[in-house]
Amino acid sequence: MMSMRRWLGAVVALGLLGACEPFEDGGGGGTTGDVLFDKGFAFVRGDRNIYVVDDDGDPNSPQRLTTAGGAYTPSISRDGTSIVFVQKVGTTTSLQTVPTTGGTVATLLTSNDPACGACTNFRGPTFSPDGRTIVFAFDPRPGAASSLARINVNGSGFTELTPGTTISYGAPSFFPSGNTVVAPAGNNTFQYNQLAFVPAAGGSPTYVSLGNEVLAIANRAVVSPDGRQVALDGRLSSGSTRIFVGNVSATGLSGNLRRLTDYTASTVQESFPSWASSTSLGFLFNDSGGDPSIYRAPVSSTASSVTLAVPAANEPFYGPL
Numbered sequence: 001m002m003s004m005r006r007w008l009g010a011v012v013a014l015g016l017l018g019a020c021e022p023f024e025d026g027g028g029g030g031t032t033g034d035v036l037f038d039k040g041f042a043f044v045r046g047d048r049n050i051y052v053v054d055d056d057g058d059p060n061s062p063q064r065l066t067t068a069g070g071a072y073t074p075s076i077s078r079d080g081t082s083i084v085f086v087q088k089v090g091t092t093t094s095l096q097t098v099p100t101t102g103g104t105v106a107t108l109l110t111s112n113d114p115a116c117g118a119c120t121n122f123r124g125p126t127f128s129p130d131g132r133t134i135v136f137a138f139d140p141r142p143g144a145a146s147s148l149a150r151i152n153v154n155g156s157g158f159t160e161l162t163p164g165t166t167i168s169y170g171a172p173s174f175f176p177s178g179n180t181v182v183a184p185a186g187n188n189t190f191q192y193n194q195l196a197f198v199p200a201a202g203g204s205p206t207y208v209s210l211g212n213e214v215l216a217i218a219n220r221a222v223v224s225p226d227g228r229q230v231a232l233d234g235r236l237s238s239g240s241t242r243i244f245v246g247n248v249s250a251t252g253l254s255g256n257l258r259r260l261t262d263y264t265a266s267t268v269q270e271s272f273p274s275w276a277s278s279t280s281l282g283f284l285f286n287d288s289g290g291d292p293s294i295y296r297a298p299v300s301s302t303a304s305s306v307t308l309a310v311p312a313a314n315e316p317f318y319g320p321l
Helices: 004-014
Strands: 040-044 050-054 071-076 082-089 092-099 106-110 120-127 133-139 147-152 180-186 194-199 206-209 216-223 229-235 241-249 252-259 268-277 280-287 293-298 307-310 314-319
Touching: 040 071, 040 307, 050 082, 071 120, 082 120, 092 120, 180 216, 194 252, 206 252, 216 268, 229 252, 229 268, 229 280, 241 280, 280 314
Parallel strands: 071 314, 241 268, 268 314
Antiparallel strands: 040 050, 040 314, 071 082, 082 092, 092 106, 120 133, 133 147, 180 194, 194 206, 216 229, 229 241, 241 252, 268 280, 280 293, 293 307
16 A cells, blocks of 8 residues: 555646856746655656656656656766756757756756857766766767766856767766766767766776677666666667676676577567666666556576566666665
8 A cells, every 4th residue: 555655745746057056947847846756767758758756656657847848868866866857949958957856947058058169969967976967978069979078966067078079979877986987989879889988087988899799779878886787778680679788897898798688579679778776777668669668677697577667658767876
């Protein structure tokens, strides 16, 4: 039986860049600050708003945090208090945050902001382990190879981590130390066939090929909470995607990538992995073109089966860890 605390939370849910502070209510359409969330999944639905569902709540009744639409790839801070995401309006993208308990949306950075020049196409933002900064992928100018950048959580201090790059980078993920991020990398955004290990304070990246049966990374690569493994959604020669896991250090992969699940049908699509613990993953699962949903699977040396976590959801991220 659901506790009174969770029942009340479900009922209630139905009811430009500053020098030091983010711009409040930047078009993200936040909700009132009365959502009850401690730990669970953040995700988007077909209306392109941010939703959360607590592990103790009802996965069939998630709670909406934004109302303006256009939201992509939410990521939860390590203390569980905030979500950072990308909002798209036409060709304009912005980095925004919203409290996990609901409230006002803050805009941190918008395309073509003076702090980053002709920057555009923000993607895959994630919080540093200490919660002070956010690292994300972006295009320094239209048509340029995508790069990585860092900003403070109040929107100040924009710094490009991979300036002058000829390699394109995808959504980054921090190692627990906060000193290094790993990100998909390749000659263009449609062929991330490497992993890049990038110093979070700036410096020369290290590149590692994927190997095994993975031709490219479809969306993201994420480091486990203990920093010993990386999970990614690998594109296969059949055109489908599967979640793969590999042993990792701050300088590269150790051994071969292995499949998380035991599905073999080419119609199955697995994507957007997110660690739910050091021994389990949440990810997007879709078969035969149906509605995508969030599933969980244990991480082990052999492929395993999956269990449904949240129906009708997209681009999941679990936290806090």
